[in-house]
Amino acid sequence: MTDTTNNSRSPRTADDPRSEILSHAYREAVENAGVEPPRLVDDAVRVAAHKAVQAHSRGVDAGWRRLGSRRWRAPLALAATVLLAVGIVIRVYNTGEMELVSPQAPPATQNVQEEPGAEKKAERLQPGLKEERRASGARGALSRREAPGSSGETASGGDEIAGKAGAFGKDAAPPVGSTDNVERKRSAENSTAQEVQTEAPVERQEAPPAPKAFPAAPNAVPGARSVPEPAGLQREIAPRKIPAAPPADLRDSAARGQIERQADKAVADPVMPAPLLAKRLEGRPPEVWIEEIRALKRAARGAEAAELLAAFRKKFPNFLLPDDLK
């Protein structure tokens, strides 16, 4: 026991009244008398003392545990709040950024919006283009048909078209059918056809036309375009890309077959009555009308083809009809 000072005898002063004889006598007397507390009381006191110590230690432990848990509670809550806040801020920031970017994102819409201007430009340059087309055979037609994304450039001139198309073609999807290129090469008959043979493969490697203008086309290149355009918009774009009447020397060629197939797709896909189609073709060049009429014929929609032809004659009374439509 550390209570050593308590065991030492108290410092006594000289005037402390004390009788050693009486003290000895008293101690002897009490020892003989054997006056002591009962064992029951001893046990009760000891048990109480031990319980008090255990309860105190338990209380201390519990207090430390409580204190420990409380000590961590505030920082934990703070950290969770900060994490949550940062997460929300990042998410909101990203969402806001996407919303800011998204209106500029879709290139298809942009292309379509640019096309009316390009179309006007093409119409302004129509005479020169026509001559060039005749001179270069199917090259111009093929270029415009197969590179709709660069329709503005297509309308501006043949060589320019070919060069730009070639530049696009590096990153473009593979051609719809590679055997068509070979067929086209074989069917080329004049010197311009030779040019077609050299440039056509490059043009064929441009962005795939069919999925853009006609997403429902059976031979569309998969994955070439992910955002489908509305049907009405497709219909507006499609006639623009239909080439003018091909020269006679190419009618039986593979190039002509290609044009006809694509015209078939343009018309046969969405079933549209002739008056509505004529209304849609308002303001379009006569070549487009001709091609639509041919497509209707090929689609075994003779009555509608006749109706459209009548509308065409009304609109272009001075236009010389091709032999197959006379």
Added chain:
Amino acid sequence: MLAYTTGDAAAFDTLYGRYRAPLFRYVRRQVGEDRIAEEIFQDTWMRVIKARDRYAASAKFTTWLFTIAHNRVMDHFRSARAKPEEVPLLANDEDDPEVAASDTDNPESSLTRARLAERILEALDALPAVQREAFVLQQEGDLTVEEIATVTGVTRETAKSRLRYALAKLRRDLEDMR
């Protein structure tokens, strides 16, 4: 006691073993009945256990322990309306020839210890309570006059006077035993 306050339960056993008998004898001598003495004794130790956190290391444990016991005895007397008889203090204990008598020339030395032990307890019971308490505190707690004064809540002079009167009366009672 400090070891016990820090959670050492075995320290209490040592402490209790050392002071249990002196404390019980003090209480028993004051109240006169075993049953009441046991109750007060147990209650005194319970108070020690409960008040262990308030124990100051500077204080002497014996003084603290007997102070608790004294207060508990006083509570018993108050509740039982059995106050111990008051003994008038003398102005100067030194003037009392009985009190001033020295141990050296005391006839106690000639008495046999056995006979003296028998008589001293009887003489002690015959003492007034406050004088008896002073003597018992001195003998059982080995307390000084100052400590007795502290325990009983009186001045040093009062404690000293009580102690001297107690000794003088005991000597007088045991005179015939020479």
